[in-house]
Amino acid sequence: MPNDSAHAAPAAAHAVSRPLVEVSMLEKRYGESGPPVFSDVSFTIQPAEFVCLIGHSGCGKSSILNILAGLEQPSGGTVIMDGHEITRPGLERGVVFQGHALLPWLSAVQNVAFAVRSRFPTLSRAEIREKAEHYLHLVGLHNALDKKPAELSGGMRQRVGIARAFSTQPRMLLMDEPFGALDALTRGLIQEELLQICARTRQTVFMITHDVDEAILLADRVLLMSNGPDARLAESIDNPLPRTRTRESMHHETGFYDLRNHLVDFLVRRSALVGKGEN
Template structure:
């Protein structure tokens, strides 16, 4: 039985008479990686901001380790869509600023040793004294990830951090994120629009119905092995079944749910465990004959 480290109960957000989302309920276990997917306007970023304590909900509660979230805290690290680095500070000093906020009594040597550890973790040791304008977009996002990990948060919140990157850079940072999370047993809540990214990274995937009045319509359990690799993901026998389920939801079911046309399904589903149809026999190919 899973014990939830973070628990969301009856979360609701209103702007005047407009209901962005309501009756949002889910939990995240310690060390679990959860992605949330849904169309623009369903309130994904607002949910993340509520979890971070950056925005107040109109109703409902968020509990982390049994305590209600009532504001920002260094127990929760956030990586935004933009890198959000201070342009006048080097990589070293950008991360050191966060580290000193978490451990104000540390000496300069302790802070610097800690900073170097996390800069090396994201593969930026050679750029530690460069300022953001001297870095590529992918390198800036790595600094943002290093800064979030450096404060050793109990929960990491990622708001589409790779959305603006090219496919090659995005893939490299996804691999780095998987490796770091495996090493640190980090709990993660991540927003993404990329179905393949969710399948690669997440243990469970939350599917939001369309707004207004959106809600978590399904929670899909990723039944593929946890040590999955990006390069071989499409060879996994369960990959296409899970992917098709997610795409079908985004293309059709999310809209039908918002109009009350879709049939009810269990909130948590495991599409990868459905029995496979029997494979059709392969055609027999006659042997090649040598022509004189």
């Protein structure tokens, strides 16, 4: 059974005071003229921290995630990870998109193995297969190893995408609304699985969601973006709920409704005001 030491080591090796990722004064423009999509965006991510980013459509969340992934370049500012500026994609960052982007001609286990092989090219065939199966087990797909994407449900395909991202044991996992297209029941199941895997592996995660309850369940910290154009990072809210929370229990935790009301009030009312001189 492959161990998860590649996940655990970075967290243990860094003091909490030293962030894994430092985002400074990030700005993004797509055209020459007009206001930027967002500007003045600065935040840090600690090792083993689960950070959720929330904001209205079009404020630039995916653009920020794509810059962290190295898929897009910022117009201004920097992203430093482990002392190095991020300028291109790298295997130490795993990305899960809303569309799972699986290779349709490969089975579930072959899709994951493909990623494992590119990340760990010196592993034997058997070791690669073992690792791929291990991560598919973690997301509850042990009965679907040999199914092609077309033979899987949407939720199962999304799980393969998550297993694939985890299997490369990335220093940071980047997820852009990974559960957005799933029905509520499936979404709940995968959220719980994700929470357990992250707790076990001390995975660092940066995730975009539109769902306030999802953020409260998963995140250690919630970043709130104001509306675009020229959106800003308006607030960073620590989640006061204990990490042992579950979907069933979290409503009973002290502070749940205060946090929920705060996030909803931001989205409904204050997100339009921040940076526009009215907050």
